[in-house]
Amino acid sequence: MQIFKLTIDDIEKYKEEIVTMLKQSFEKSFPELNYEPTSFYDRVESLKVYLNEKKALVYGSEIDESLAGFVWFFEKDTPKGKLIHINHFVVDENFRRRGLGNTLWNMVEEYASKRGIEEIELLVTKNNENAVNFYLNRNFEVERLVMKKRLLK
Numbered sequence: 001m002q003i004f005k006l007t008i009d010d011i012e013k014y015k016e017e018i019v020t021m022l023k024q025s026f027e028k029s030f031p032e033l034n035y036e037p038t039s040f041y042d043r044v045e046s047l048k049v050y051l052n053e054k055k056a057l058v059y060g061s062e063i064d065e066s067l068a069g070f071v072w073f074f075e076k077d078t079p080k081g082k083l084i085h086i087n088h089f090v091v092d093e094n095f096r097r098r099g100l101g102n103t104l105w106n107m108v109e110e111y112a113s114k115r116g117i118e119e120i121e122l123l124v125t126k127n128n129e130n131a132v133n134f135y136l137n138r139n140f141e142v143e144r145l146v147m148k149k150r151l152l153k
Contacts, residue, residue: 001098001099002063003104004059006060008051011048014060017067017092021091022043022088023037029131055074057072057111058070058073059108059111061091061100063100068100069090069095071104072087072089073087073108074087075117083117083118083119084108085121086108086120089122091104121143122140
């Protein structure tokens with residue numbers, strides 16, 4: 001397993017793996033929704049723009065020349081100082097339970113520590129129990145709740 005910072009060229013090289021993982025993530029988090037296949041490619045193109053503008057960082061994990069997981073994040077200014085916002089954190093279903101998530105997570109925390117950043121935030125769908133537990137095991141706390149009311153038509 002190799003962990004590395006992805007470049008725009010890497011994003012292009014691993015585009016299909018990234019699209020697959022984004023699709024897996026969205027299907028797990030939002031099983032009731034149907035996504036246009038192009039929407040995941042659009043996200044990859046957006047990521048390349050963010051990387052080019054130095055507005056995002058991506059660490060990836062490679063196994064046997066395949067991208068097995070990645071974490072896409074950025075620094076965000078808040079009234080309390082900078083924090084890291086994780087935009088996407090995905091390990092391919094075929095590579096789970098091998099410690100990749102832990103290793104990628106450690107890279108994010110190491111990055112934060114080196115930059116003097118003391119807070120990391122993210123959004124996770126409550127029905128994605130594995131992800132919720134992953135973050136709870138890393139001392140995340142629920143700070144805000146997104147509440148919705150569905151109106152009948």
